[in-house]
Amino acid sequence: MNSGAKRWLLLAIVVAFVTSCFSASFNRYYLGVAIDVGISTIMAVSLNLINGHTGQFSLGHAGFMAVGGFTAARLTLTLSSSAPPDSAQGIALFVVAMLFGGLTAAITGLAVGLPSLRLRGDYLAIVTLGFGEIIRVVFQTSETFGAATGLTGIPKQTTLFWAMSVAAVTVYVVACLVNSTYGRGFIAVHDDEVAASAMGISPTRYKVTAFVIGAFFAGVAGALYAHHKQVLKPDGFDFMKSIDYVVMVILGGMGRTAGVIIAAVLLTVLPEFLRGFAEYRMIIYSLLIIALMLLRPQGLFAFQKKSQTRS
Amino acid sequence: MSMPLLHLDQVTIRFGGLTAVGEVDLTIGANELVGLIGPNGAGKTTVFNLITGVYQPTSGAITFNGQTTSQLKPYQLTKLGIARTFQNIRLFASLSVFDNVRAAVQVHRDHGIRNALWRGQAFRDGEAAVEKQVMELLEIFDLGQFRDEEAKSLPYGNQRRLEIVRALATKPKLLLLDEPAAGMNPTEKAELTKLIRFIKDKFQIAVLLVEHDMQVVMGICERIAVLDYGVKIAEGTPTEVRANPKVIEAYLGE
Numbered sequence: 366m367n368s369g370a371k372r373w374l375l376l377a378i379v380v381a382f383v384t385s386c387f388s389a390s391f392n393r394y395y396l397g398v399a400i401d402v403g404i405s406t407i408m409a410v411s412l413n414l415i416n417g418h419t420g421q422f423s424l425g426h427a428g429f430m431a432v433g434g435f436t437a438a439r440l441t442l443t444l445s446s447s448a449p450p451d452s453a454q455g456i457a458l459f460v461v462a463m464l465f466g467g468l469t470a471a472i473t474g475l476a477v478g479l480p481s482l483r484l485r486g487d488y489l490a491i492v493t494l495g496f497g498e499i500i501r502v503v504f505q506t507s508e509t510f511g512a513a514t515g516l517t518g519i520p521k522q523t524t525l526f527w528a529m530s531v532a533a534v535t536v537y538v539v540a541c542l543v544n545s546t547y548g549r550g551f552i553a554v555h556d557d558e559v560a561a562s563a564m565g566i567s568p569t570r571y572k573v574t575a576f577v578i579g580a581f582f583a584g585v586a587g588a589l590y591a592h593h594k595q596v597l598k599p600d601g602f603d604f605m606k607s608i609d610y611v612v613m614v615i616l617g618g619m620g621r622t623a624g625v626i627i628a629a630v631l632l633t634v635l636p637e638f639l640r641g642f643a644e645y646r647m648i649i650y651s652l653l654i655i656a657l658m659l660l661r662p663q664g665l666f667a668f669q670k671k672s673q674t675r676s
Numbered sequence: 677m678s679m680p681l682l683h684l685d686q687v688t689i690r691f692g693g694l695t696a697v698g699e700v701d702l703t704i705g706a707n708e709l710v711g712l713i714g715p716n717g718a719g720k721t722t723v724f725n726l727i728t729g730v731y732q733p734t735s736g737a738i739t740f741n742g743q744t745t746s747q748l749k750p751y752q753l754t755k756l757g758i759a760r761t762f763q764n765i766r767l768f769a770s771l772s773v774f775d776n777v778r779a780a781v782q783v784h785r786d787h788g789i790r791n792a793l794w795r796g797q798a799f800r801d802g803e804a805a806v807e808k809q810v811m812e813l814l815e816i817f818d819l820g821q822f823r824d825e826e827a828k829s830l831p832y833g834n835q836r837r838l839e840i841v842r843a844l845a846t847k848p849k850l851l852l853l854d855e856p857a858a859g860m861n862p863t864e865k866a867e868l869t870k871l872i873r874f875i876k877d878k879f880q881i882a883v884l885l886v887e888h889d890m891q892v893v894m895g896i897c898e899r900i901a902v903l904d905y906g907v908k909i910a911e912g913t914p915t916e917v918r919a920n921p922k923v924i925e926a927y928l929g930e
């Protein structure tokens with residue numbers, strides 16, 4: 366892929382920009398769904414680095430999204446409270462808030478991942494599960510973050526451009542990392558930690574790296590989400606939300622970026638369109654997942670075995 | 677012999693009540709080819725796991741290249757120059773033949789993340805150098821034509837050889853081979869014997885070979901150490917070891 370990758374990223378951002386220029390004429394509802402799709406893609410592709418490529422099992426991705434969302438929104442609200450910024454300042458502040466959200470999530474990821482990733486097996490699943498719940502309670506009780514009501518009145522800054530561009534950057538980063546000599550280490554750790562270690566690859570280092578990068582993008586996705594929905598409630602980031610992303614990664618076929626993007630799009634769009642059948646929605650949704658599971662068992666049960674073709 | 681490459685000094689490891697390896701002394705010089713034999717369960721693989729840092733000895737000390745290895749992790753020891761293969765093949769199952777070796781090549785490279793993300797000239801040069809290095813190794817071992825195949829789809833003998841190539845890709849000073857001839861037919865065994873000698877000469881490294889096939893061991897090893905119940909019962913040239921009554925007893929009593 367080499368420099369072709371950079372060209373691809375540039376193209377994706379240009380497309381996002383051009384599309385965004387016409388977004389005023391779009392149906393507002395569909396526009397909202399399109400932004401949701403971008404955010405889901407960021408979440409699923411970044412989780413795929415951890416759960417797919419590196420073979421770990423994190424159940425706390427929504428927790429990192431919450432950390433990024435709340436800290437970014439808090440920053441925006443605090444800095445724009447005295448005097449509302451003009452539009453250029455607003456955008457600059459938004460970019461800073463996204464990076465800030467990503468960084469706080471990454472630091473949290475380091476704090477959670479470092480002790481638990483040293484251990485083998487399912488410790489990470491248990492620890493991240495607990496982390497997701499704890500972080501929710503922390504936000505629920507913290508006055509700084511609006512306690513149970515959460516944060517409201519967050520300026521609407523997330524446009525289709527930002528959602529698509531950040532999604533493109535996430536795909537670029539994950540794909541470029543994995544598709545390099547360095548990145549073969551993630552998959553080596555996924556396949557066999559003992560052998561990886563004997564080849565000079567530090568499993569802990571790779572696992573923590575994947576985890577921190579994954580958490581960073583989840584944090585940025587949280588910031589996008591906060592400045593999209595304009596309200597942020599701790600309840601919204603429960604265990605089920607983490608499971609949504611885990612399902613996207615599994616359905617997409619652990620470690621296959623293209624598949625995971627498709628799963629993220631489908632599982633974000635379909636529930637929206639099934640909203641009309643509200644009472645049947647969950648049934649249809651479950652049947653769909655079952656059908657997908659049956660049609661793509663290799664996507665579902667690919668924890669250990671997987672073909673070598675990856676992108 | 678000048679400073680030995682590897683030195684085990686009274687190395688012991690106990691698992692609960694079982695002394696898997698007891699007070700073993702072993703010295704390997706640079707570019708020496710030493711055999712380690714013994715009946716099933718004698719502790720040979722455990723010695724490998726001690727040398728490579730998978731286990732820490734209960735007592736005793738291991739020095740590699742003049743440096744004590746205690747507390748070093750397996751991947752750190754690989755960086756220092758110890759590489760190994762596994763008794764039950766442990767290739768990276770979802771990676772291609774090429775990528776199995778490529779994953780091992782990156783030990784001695786740095787700036788991995790930055791280059792991989794920036795994808796500039798340094799990255800392209802680096803990847804080209806890696807490709808050249810990997811292909812050279814694969815070609816030496818006649819595995820070049822399988823480069824894009826899944827490692828696990830190779831026939832058994834080739835998987836064993838790929839594991840050796842992967843270990844060599846880390847540029848070791850000492851190569852530990854754990855029963856490389858297991859499951860091979862006589863022709864493959866004969867080829868393997870030649871291959872091990874060739875590796876030792878071409879890469880100028882030391883080899884410690886665990887092998888049940890006596891023809892292979894006796895044919896190539898300059899010196900052989902014999903373990904039984906975790907204890908070293910004999911050491912010497914193949915002729916000496918073969919004639920040693922303790923060794924005969926250990927094998928007959930198996």
Ligand SMILES: Nc1ncnc2c1ncn2[C@@H]1O[C@H](COP(=O)(O)OP(=O)(O)OP(=O)(O)O)[C@@H](O)[C@H]1O
Pocket residue numbers: 691694696714715716717718719720721722723763
């Ligand atoms: N992690 C462990 N925990 C407990 N016991 C162990 C462990 N590793 C090895 N052992 C025991 O140590 C002894 C030596 O095992 P080891 O695998 O080193 O033998 P070996 O000489 O390689 O045998 P083989 O020829 O069958 O490969 C065996 O009794 C084995 O059960």
Ligand SMILES: [Mg+2]
Pocket residue numbers: 720721722763
């Ligand atoms: Mg063994």
